[in-house]
Amino acid sequence: MTQPTTDNTRERILDQAERLFAVKGYEAVSIREITGAADSNLAAVNYHFGNKMNLYLGVFHERWLERTRRIRENFFSQLADKPEPTVPEVIGAMARAFLDGPLSDEERLHHVQLMQRELSHPGDALKMVVEEVMLPYNQQLRDLIRPNLPKNTDEERLRLCIISILGMTLYFTFARPAVSMLMGHDYNDQFKSLLIEHITSFALKGLTALKEEK
Amino acid sequence: MTQPTTDNTRERILDQAERLFAVKGYEAVSIREITGAADSNLAAVNYHFGNKMNLYLGVFHERWLERTRRIRENFFSQLADKPEPTVPEVIGAMARAFLDGPLSDEERLHHVQLMQRELSHPGDALKMVVEEVMLPYNQQLRDLIRPNLPKNTDEERLRLCIISILGMTLYFTFARPAVSMLMGHDYNDQFKSLLIEHITSFALKGLTALKEEK
DNA sequence: TTGACATTCAAACGTTCGTTTTATACAAAC
DNA sequence: GTTTGTATAAAACGAACGTTTGAATGTCAA
Structure with missing residues (x-):
């Protein structure tokens, strides 16, 4: 060889x-x-x-970004045959991509834990996480949803809604032990389906708040 | 003396x-x-x-719990003159208690960061955080909101809604640096007001998803 | 003044840490 | 066959860590 x-x-x-x-x-x-x-x-x-810090950054660049790409691909493949997806289709695809997507349970947990660590205790990787992943993904979600909203929808409020939906989804992943204790049972397939259902319907209704601004 | x-x-x-x-x-x-x-x-x-770990646990028992008590007192004092508060009043009081309550900006950040650390990387303090704080507070919120919901509202779905609202609120606190980058400006008083407004209206609408179950 | 107790202090303990150094193995290039 | 470059290995470096020790200090009751 x-x-x-x-x-x-x-x-x-x-x-x-x-x-x-x-x-x-x-x-x-x-x-x-x-x-x-x-x-x-x-x-x-x-x-x-x-050195050690460079290894940590290497994990983000050579592993974490790759996982992000797979989640995003899964998300878009769910919408591939829908030229003009509805809001529930977009939200549902996002929830499934994160909670039931291409990653194993272990991978998903590690992925979100790493991200979480940078968000709550900003370090050298935060800039990359936000600028290369969160900003473009947030924008893509907005662009997919905006056509189905009133034309005069406030851009800032829409951004807050997207952040809320993603934050909620991440929360159900990284706070899994606490959520399990609060709900009284663990993350089996049935509960994951319930979670996806809940996130989709809750976020969908939440978005209607955008239609009632003065 | x-x-x-x-x-x-x-x-x-x-x-x-x-x-x-x-x-x-x-x-x-x-x-x-x-x-x-x-x-x-x-x-x-x-x-x-x-030892060091005992000091860490001491921080939770002698500082963190006290802060929790003050947040909860602030929450209930907002509802004190309302024997039967409406859902938006409950949600609004919760958002204000966490984002604009009795704690200084620094205190609030530290409070949520400590909690966040235990949620995403469970340690010796998680059990106490969940059992002594999150479980009772979640239940109190449910008891306040349930009277205003249809009688046949699913208990499990209501729990998920409460967790979502709290998770969203916490997310806007501990992920502040990322949120600032995503929104394009920092956490001034005007933005905090906007946040409280957003969380209240988004969560209120999200809760209406409970009324449409089969 | 004495004794007992609680607290603070400087110093050192042994361990583990990130990092560096030096040597070795093995491939391909000349 | 020698050289060159890449990868792994063992050993050691100084620094920092959590923890312990024993003496010094202050306080109050007897």
Whole structure:
């Protein structure tokens, strides 16, 4: 083989780093723990990524962004055969893409946990998360929904609605342990369906608030 | 004076520990940083609290719970002269209690950040947060709202609505930097008013989804 | 004044951390 | 065959960590 395994170690480190950073947080994970889980040498992190923070940013650039792309693709594929999707179709597609989409339960949790960490404790990755992901996705959602709203709909209020819907969806993902305790049962398939249903109908009704401004 | 300052050091440590734990997270803060900010000796933490984790739990028990109590009091005082408050009055009071209530901007941020950290990365304080605060508060909100809903309203769906409204409200607090970037301006008084208005109207409309179940 | 107790302090404990260094293995290039 | 470059390995670095120790200080009752 010419290129047998160019960089298997690097990929294994990224995998384990994403998992551990998501579960425990940046400071709570040591390089030794990551390289141990990745079956590689301690110095491999510094060889492939320079230092720990660069590995953290690498997780976002080479893993997290990829997951984001898959969620977005799933979202648009749900609307592919609908040239002019209705609002409930858009909202439903978004809820399904996040809660029942292309990611496994574990992947989805890690994905949102990493994002969550940057949102509540802004670090070096927040700018990228907002500018490269949240801003364009928010705008796409607005553009899909706006044709179905009154022409004089306030742009600022529409933005707040989109943020609310996404925030609600994220909340049901990363606060899963608390939600389970509050609801009295865990996240089985039936409950996930109920969640998607709830988010869709609640958000759909919430959006009607836009039609009643003075 | 008989009891001049029984334990001033202990209180200063709790103050600084809450601030630093909220801003940086548990693992990112060292005992040396806390005692330095509190102008006390390094060993004071271990003398007054035993160890670092006990100090963290102490922050929740002796600071965070107190803040929760003040928010709840503010909420109920808004409804004090209304024996049978309407749904918009309840929702509005909740949004104001969280976003414009008795806490300073800094206090509110720290309060929600601490809570947020436990929700997204469950630790030893999550059980207390959910059982002593979220469960009773959720129930009180449900009891206030239910009289104004159809009698056959599904209890489970109502719970989901309450969680959604609280989640939305929390989201606008702890994700403030991201929201600012998405909205294009910062959290001044005018924007906070707009937020309260938005949350109230969006949640009110969202609740109407409960009336249309099969 | 003495004794007992509570609190503060400086110093050190052993451990773990991120990072660096040095050496080794192995491929392709000359 | 030698050189060059890439990847992994073991060992060590100084710094910072949480925690413990034992002496010093202050307070109040006897």
